[in-house]
Amino acid sequence: MLYDDIGKHPMLEQLVARFYQLVYADPILRPIFPDDRQRVEQAQVIFLTHLTGGPR
Secondary structure (H helix, E strand, O other): HHHHHOHHHHHHHHHHHHHHHHHHHHHOOHHHOOOOOOHHHHHHHHHHHOOOOOOO
């Protein structure tokens, strides 16, 4: 299962955090994302968890 292969929840959190760190630092991308970065990251981790076959 991909979820297990990539390192489960901790790795997804790290990947998402790094991605959004770059997004929110970018002057072009930043305006199209909501101010609540934590909520955005949590939603993305949940989405990727389900997409990769992790727990529901």
